Amino acid sequence: MTTMTDAALAEFKMPDVGEGLTEAEILKWYVQPGDAVTDGQVVCEVETAKAAVELPIPFNGVVRELRFPEGTTVDVGQVIIAVDVAGGSGSTAAAPAAVPVPEPAAPEPEPQGRQPVLVGYGVSEASTKRRPRKGDVVAVPVAVTPPAPVLVPEPEAPVKGNGRPLAKPPVRKLAKDLGVDLASLTPSGPDGIITREDVHAAVAPAPEPVVTQVQVQAQPQEPVVAAPAVVQDGVRETRIPVKGVRKATAAAMVGSAFTAPHVTEFVTVDVTRTMKLVEELKADKEMQGLRVNPLLLIAKALLVAIKRNPEISASWDEAAQEIVRKHYVNLGIAAATPRGLIVPNIKDAHAKTLPELATALGELVSTAREGKTSPGAMQGGTVTITNVGVFGVDTGTPILNPGEPAILAVGAIKLQPWVHKGKVKPRQVTTLALSFDHRLVDGELGSKVLADVAAILEQPKRLITWA
Numbered sequence: 150m151t152t153m154t155d156a157a158l159a160e161f162k163m164p165d166v167g168e169g170l171t172e173a174e175i176l177k178w179y180v181q182p183g184d185a186v187t188d189g190q191v192v193c194e195v196e197t198a199k200a201a202v203e204l205p206i207p208f209n210g211v212v213r214e215l216r217f218p219e220g221t222t223v224d225v226g227q228v229i230i231a232v233d234v235a236g237g238s239g240s241t242a243a244a245p246a247a248v249p250v251p252e253p254a255a256p257e258p259e260p261q262g263r264q265p266v267l268v269g270y271g272v273s274e275a276s277t278k279r280r281p282r283k284g285d286v287v288a289v290p291v292a293v294t295p296p297a298p299v300l301v302p303e304p305e306a307p308v309k310g311n312g313r314p315l316a317k318p319p320v321r322k323l324a325k326d327l328g329v330d331l332a333s334l335t336p337s338g339p340d341g342i343i344t345r346e347d348v349h350a351a352v353a354p355a356p357e358p359v360v361t362q363v364q365v366q367a368q369p370q371e372p373v374v375a376a377p378a379v380v381q382d383g384v385r386e387t388r389i390p391v392k393g394v395r396k397a398t399a400a401a402m403v404g405s406a407f408t409a410p411h412v413t414e415f416v417t418v419d420v421t422r423t424m425k426l427v428e429e430l431k432a433d434k435e436m437q438g439l440r441v442n443p444l445l446l447i448a449k450a451l452l453v454a455i456k457r458n459p460e461i462s463a464s465w466d467e468a469a470q471e472i473v474r475k476h477y478v479n480l481g482i483a484a485a486t487p488r489g490l491i492v493p494n495i496k497d498a499h500a501k502t503l504p505e506l507a508t509a510l511g512e513l514v515s516t517a518r519e520g521k522t523s524p525g526a527m528q529g530g531t532v533t534i535t536n537v538g539v540f541g542v543d544t545g546t547p548i549l550n551p552g553e554p555a556i557l558a559v560g561a562i563k564l565q566p567w568v569h570k571g572k573v574k575p576r577q578v579t580t581l582a583l584s585f586d587h588r589l590v591d592g593e594l595g596s597k598v599l600a601d602v603a604a605i606l607e608q609p610k611r612l613i614t615w616a
Contacts (some may be wrong), residue, residue, distance in 0.1 A: 156236035159208055162227040163195070173197045174222045174392060175229065177322060178328055184212045194229060195223075196317050196392075200522050203318055207555045210234035222392060311473040316343040319520050324348045326487065345519075358400035398490050405561065409465070413546040413597055418603040419567055421577040431502075439507040440514065444482075444536055445600075446609060449506060451534060452478060452499055454601035455613050456586045461598050462531055463554050463589050474590060481550060482510070484517040492531040492550050493522045538562060544580040554589045558582040559603065579606075 163173060173195040179194045190213075197449045210232040217223055230463040253376045254451045314331040316324070322344055324331050329351045331343055338344040391399060407467040423446050430441045455462055455478055480498035484491050493516070495501070516522050538561035547558045560580040567576035605611045 157233055157434065158213060159210065159232050159234045161192075161204075161206055161222045161232065162232045163225050163227050163229050164204070165225045172222050172224050173202075175217055175219050175324065176201060177219060177318070178215060179318065179321075180215075180230075182212050182214060185214060186210060186232060194322060195484045197524065199529065200491065200524050201322070201488065201520055202524070203521075206230070208232065208234055213356050214505075231532065244534055259480065271532050275405060306424060313360060314343055315341055320345055320348060322520065401551045402548050405549050409549050411546075411549065411584050412587045412590075412592065412595060413545060413582055413584040414599050414605045415580060415582050416599055417578060417580045418607050419564060419569065419576045420606045423606045423609050424562070424577045435504055436507065439504060440511040440522050441507060443562060444534070444559070444613070445503070445507050447511060447536075447557075447606065448480060448482075448498070448510070448534060449503060449612060450605035450609075451532070451557055452506075453612060454598045455606060456499065457601055457615060458594060458598050461554055461585070461590055461594055464531075465586065475531050477531070479528035479529050479531045481553070482513055483533060483535035484513075484522075486517065486520065488520075489601055491517065491527055492530060492533055493526040494533075495528070532556070534559065537567060540578065542580045547584050549584055549586060553586075555585040555595070555601075557600070558584070 162395045170298060174197075176191075176196050178193050180186060180190075186192060186206050187209050188207060189205045192206045194201060194203050197203075212230065213233045215232040216229050216337050218232070223229055224303050234309045240292050249444045254601070314334070315336065316331055321331065323329075323345055324343075327348060329348050331348075334347045334351055337347055376482055420443070423443065425444060427441060430436045443507060459476075460474070462478060464473045464475065466473055477497055478492040478499040479496050481492040481494035484493065493513050495506070495513060498506060498509070513526075514537055516526070530550055530553055532553055533547075533556040535545075535547050536557060536559045537545050537547075538559050544560035545558050549556050558581070559561075560582070562577050562579045564575050567577040568574075569576055581599060583595060585595045601615075605615065
C-alpha cells in the first residue's frame with residue numbers, strides 16, 4: 150500500500166499481511182533516514198496476531214522518514230515510512246530530520262539454551278542446553294576442569310556499505326531478543342554472514358566441570374526448603390503487555406472454550422511395537438535423510454482413524470446453522486515459541502505417503518524454529534496434534550483450535566509394567582487424550598476415533614491393512 154503525496158515523496162502504509170488483520174507491531178527497522186532502498190527490499194519486520202512477517206518496499210528512493218519507532222503497534226493503513234523517490238535509488242542527499250526512533254531497551258535474556266519448542270519434538274530429556282551441532286566437541290563423562298581460555302583478538306564482522314554486519318532478518322531478531330551486539334561477533338557463515346549458531350554461542354554459558362553419573366548419585370540430597378518471593382531490584386511484579394501472537398491465542402482459546410462444548414476421552418496404550426517400527430524405519434532406505442520419530446507414526450495413525458471415521462472431519466457454521474463436512478485433512482501440529490503458541494498445519498495430509506508426511510513434518514519443524522511460519526500456514530486446519538509428552542507430562546485436556554472438531558494430546562512414552570501375553574513385563578506405554586466438539590462429534594464417534602488410533606499404535610501393521 151503506497152501513496153504519492155507529491156512528485157518526490159512516496160508513503161508506504163502498513164498492509165494487511167493476513168486475512169482481516171487490523172494491526173501489527175513493528176519489531177525491527179532494517180533502514181534509517183538517508184538510506185537508499187530499492188523495489189522489493191525488506192525494510193522492516195512486523196509481528197501480527199498470527200506470525201512475524203518481513204515487509205518489502207515497493208519502490209526505489211531514499212528514506213525520508215520513519216513514522217513509528219520499534220515496538221509500536223500500528224493500525225493497518227497507517228503510513229509507516231516515507232521515501233524520496235526523486236532521482237531514484239541513486240540519490241544520497243541528506244534526508245530531513247526524522248521522528249526520533251529510540252533504540253528499545255535490551256530485553257532480559259531468556260534462560261540459557263532456550264529455543265522454540267515444537268510440541269511434538271521438544272527438548273532433550275537429558276538436558277535443557279542447546280543440542281550438539283556438527284563440529285561440536287562432545288564432553289567425555291569424567292571429572293575434568295577446562296583449561297583457561299586463550300584470549301585471541303577477534304576480527305570485526307564484515308559489514309555492508311552502510312556499516313551493518315551481514316545477517317539475515319531472523320538472526321537479527323534473535324540477537325535482539327538475546328541482547329547480543331552483532332558487531333561484536335565473528336561470522337562463521339558463507340561470505341561473512343552471521344548465523345544463528347554465532348548468536349547462540351555468544352550467550353552460551355562457560356563450560357563447567359563434568360562429573361560422572363556415579364558421583365552425582367553419591368551426593369547427599371539437600372532438603373527442599375520453600376524459597377521466599379523473588380524480589381529483583383526492589384520490584385516484586387513485572388507487567389508484560391499482551392500483544393501479537395500471544396494476544397490472538399488468548400482470545401482464540403477463550404472463544405473456543407466458551408463456544409464449543411468440549412468432551413475429553415482418554416486411553417492408555419502399549420506402544421512398544423510402534424517404537425520398534427520407528428527404529429526399523431530409520432534404517433529404511435526410503436526414509437534416509439527424513440525425520441522419523443513417534444510423532445510421525447502417531448500423525449499417520451490419526452489420519453488413518455479419520456479415514457475410517459470421516460464424519461469427524463467437519464466444522465460448525467453458526468450463522469447458517471449447518472455442519473460442514475471436510476473431505477480433506479489439514480493436520481495441525483502445535484508449536485510453542487517465544488512469541489506464543491502457534492499451530493501450523495500440513496495441507497492435504499490425508500493424501501501423503503509416509504515419506505511425504507515425514508518431509509512435510511520436517512519442513513514444518515524447521516520453519517517454526519526459524520520463526521518463518523507464514524500466516525497462511527496457520528489457516529484452514531481441520532484437526533490438531535499436541536505432544537505434551539516431550540515435557541514429561543502424562544497427558545492433558547487440550548482446548549480445541551478454533552473451528553476444528555478435535556485435538557489429540559499425546560503423553561510421555563514411558564517404560565511401565567504391563568500385562569503382555571498373560572505376564573507382567575516392562576513395556577513402552579503412553580496415554581492419549583482426545584478432546585472434541587460435542588456439537589459435531591458424539592461420544593460414539595469420538596470413542597471410535599480414539600480407539601482406532603490406540604489400536605494402530607499398539608499393532609502398527611494396521612497402518613497397512615487399514616490405510
